[in-house]
Amino acid sequence: MIRFFSLLFLASIAVGCKDSQATLTQINGKQIAITDSLKGDEAILEYIAPYRQRIDEEMGAVLAYAPTSLSKSEGPYNTAIGNMMADAVYELSNPVFKKRTGKEIDAVLLNHGGIRSTLNAGDVTMRTAFDIMPFENSVVVVELSSDQIKEMFSYLESxxxxxxxxxxxxxxxxxxxxxxxxxxxxVEEGKTYFVATNDYLQQGGDRMTFFSKPVSMEVLDYKIRTILVDYFKAKDTIAPVRDDRFIQE
Known part of the structure; x- marks a missing residue:
């Protein structure tokens, strides 16, 4: 009998606990603007100070010099900064691709929107590379059929x-x-071509769907930002120009 009443008592507690469980009925929030008016935590700022100093030193390291500023909006069809990026990808990716496959890259196509900053006149630093290319995009080399190459040219007709x-x-x-x-x-009918691009475009970004189903593909594991850093280090002066690679007659 005592055992029966004990079980009954425990059951009543369980029911009572179940009925008293809290349920979420409303969420309130407000937007907090991240501005200079927000006070930092001095303890945290003091802790990260050495790391911040080291990062600032690395990002500010001078790699090359640019006599003039370069902008992606400087003209139609081709820009000096765009030519620099595409040429850098070709120059530094081709040896990697050739070593792995024994073949040569035929051409490079990147996207205008991938250039995220102006290259300012003066010292070219590690930070310059991060400003121009803040994304983690890497180079891939896709093998395209002659028909896909024609699709690519039709796309560029814009x-x-x-x-x-x-x-x-x-x-x-x-x-x-x-x-x-x-x-x-x-373009030769029936021939395939190796085009270097980035992983975002290869997946059909910017409507470049001709990249999405290549005959073959080689992932180089070489970030475009890293290519820019290596390119800047290899050059004393960064002075690309607009040329006749894409023009209207």
Whole structure:
């Protein structure tokens, strides 16, 4: 009998606890603007100070010099900064690709929107590379059929100054394709071409769907930002120019 009443007592407690459980009925919040008016925690600031100093020193390390500022909005079809980025990818990725595959990269295509900052005149630093390319995008080399290469040229017919290297596009007065070459030659039917781009575009970013189903693909594990850093280190002066790689006649 005592055992029965004990069980009954415990059951009543369990029911009572279940009925008293709290339930979420409303959430209140407010937006806090992150501005200089917010006071920092002195203890935390003091703790991270050595790390901040080291990062600032590394980011401020001078790698090269630029006599003039370079902007992605300086002109139609091709820009000096875009040419620099595409040429840097070709120059530094091709040896890696050749060592792995025994083949050569035929051309490079990046995206205009991937250039996130102006390259200012003066010292070119590690921070410059991070400002221009803050993303973690890496180089991939896709093997495309001649039909896919034609799709690529049709896409570029829009005239936007996407960074390109080792190819030429000439538009007529109606902004239609007049002539195109890749690796210095017209596209050959039935031939495949190796085009270096970034992983975002390879997955169809910026509507570049011609990259999404390549004949083959080689991932180089080489970040474009790292390429910029290596390129700056290898050059004393950064002075690319606009040229005839993409023009209208």
């Amino acid at each position: 005239g936007k100054a996407h960074p390109i290297s080792n190819m030429q596009i000439i538009l007529d007065q109606d902004e239609k394709l007049k002539s195109t070459t890749i690796n210095g030659k017209p």
